[in-house]
Amino acid sequence: MDIKLKEIQQDYLNKIKTAKNLKDLDEIFLSLFGKNGEVTLLPKQFSQLDKEQLKKLGPLFNQVKQELEKVIGNRRQAIREESYKALENEEFTLPPLRWEAKQRTGHTHPLTAFEQHTAKIFNKLGFVQIDAPLIDTDYNNFEVLNIPENHPARDLWDTLYINSNLKTQNSKLLLRTHTSNSQIRALSQNKPPIRLMNIGRCFRYENVDARHEHTFEQFEIIYVDKGVSMANLQYLSEYFLKSIFGEDIKVRLKPKYYPFVEPGVGVDGLCIFCKGKGCRVCGGIGWLELAGAGMIHPNVLRAGDIDPKEYSGIAWGFGPARMAMIKYGIEDIRLFNSGELAFLEKF
Numbered sequence: 559m560d561i562k563l564k565e566i567q568q569d570y571l572n573k574i575k576t577a578k579n580l581k582d583l584d585e586i587f588l589s590l591f592g593k594n595g596e597v598t599l600l601p602k603q604f605s606q607l608d609k610e611q612l613k614k615l616g617p618l619f620n621q622v623k624q625e626l627e628k629v630i631g632n633r634r635q636a637i638r639e640e641s642y643k644a645l646e647n648e649e650f651t652l653p654p655l656r657w658e659a660k661q662r663t664g665h666t667h668p669l670t671a672f673e674q675h676t677a678k679i680f681n682k683l684g685f686v687q688i689d690a691p692l693i694d695t696d697y698n699n700f701e702v703l704n705i706p707e708n709h710p711a712r713d714l715w716d717t718l719y720i721n722s723n724l725k726t727q728n729s730k731l732l733l734r735t736h737t738s739n740s741q742i743r744a745l746s747q748n749k750p751p752i753r754l755m756n757i758g759r760c761f762r763y764e765n766v767d768a769r770h771e772h773t774f775e776q777f778e779i780i781y782v783d784k785g786v787s788m789a790n791l792q793y794l795s796e797y798f799l800k801s802i803f804g805e806d807i808k809v810r811l812k813p814k815y816y817p818f819v820e821p822g823v824g825v826d827g828l829c830i831f832c833k834g835k836g837c838r839v840c841g842g843i844g845w846l847e848l849a850g851a852g853m854i855h856p857n858v859l860r861a862g863d864i865d866p867k868e869y870s871g872i873a874w875g876f877g878p879a880r881m882a883m884i885k886y887g888i889e890d891i892r893l894f895n896s897g898e899l900a901f902l903e904k905f
């Protein structure tokens with residue numbers, strides 16, 4: 559049996575030496591040490607040997623086994639090193655990566671760009687941005703704005719309430735329906751003169767169509783000081799619409815009801831498409847309603863700890879998406895949140 563062992567040793571040492579790659583070596587390893595490998599099966603025949611023979615063969619078997627394992631390991635290492643050397647001498651040129659071949663630069667979302675632009679316009683007049691939460695209390699979004707529960711004016715805002723059992727300061731929670739929830743914060747946390755703006759997401763339980771989204775942006779400014787009047791409101795409206803649509807745009811204020819302003823107005827711009835003649839976009843009216851505004855209601859000022867006898871203020875808000883649609887001729891509001899590259903890349 560020791561002759562058989564020597565034969566295996568000799569035969570495999572040669573095979574290992576001439577193995578060209580790792581795959582050959584793996585096969586050699588398996589035919590020696592695999593389930594039916596020659597070295598694996600050999601001990602099965604040991605039972606035929608007597609004690610003396612076993613004493614001699616046992617250590618020899620172990621020695622051959624370890625030697626073969628070691629030589630395979632060394633050859634494996636040598637093959638690896640040879641292949642690294644071969645690679646070192648090779649010249650590499652990588653194929654162009656796909657994104658490199660079709661390079662694209664990203665840019666700000668058109669709505670964000672429009673909002674940043676608007677923020678700059680008002681910043682020039684001294685307005686500073688503040689935050690207001692997107693999830694707010696019924697109190698901040700409605701009640702403090704003169705819209706008590708069950709008041710018919712609530713129908714103006716299709717509200718998404720959060721689980722009706724959840725309350726903060728004993729007021730139901732909702733997704734804010736407008737940026738006007740920033741008003742009470744602006745008033746109660748600051749002393750006049752106040753010039754603040756709030757930009758951000760609002761949510762309504764809307765039937766989504768080309769002009770209505772359930773998730774949309776609003777932009778609101780709050781201006782409180784001594785002697786602020788409707789003249790300031792007219793000026794701010796003109797200043798803003800001229801900065802967006804150019805000097806030619808005409809602006810008019812028409813009466814409109816919002817419970818938290820008195821008087822309340824709709825801010826109309828002369829239709830930029832038909833210049834007042836009446837067309838499909840303006841519904842034949844010649845004017846487009848672009849913003850809602852008014853003099854802050856005395857109740858709201860008082861709730862913010864500001865004396866309406868001493869101070870007066872303006873609240874003024876609009877939807878950036880609607881404004882951008884008119885400015886850029888976008889027909890469907892849903893495109894803004896669609897993630898469609900074909901649309902986004904036009905800007």
Ligand code: PHE
Nearest residue numbers: 736738816850851873874875
């Ligand atoms: N918050 C009103 C809306 O969502 C708009 C508005 C803002 C009206 C400020 C008056 C003053 O419709």
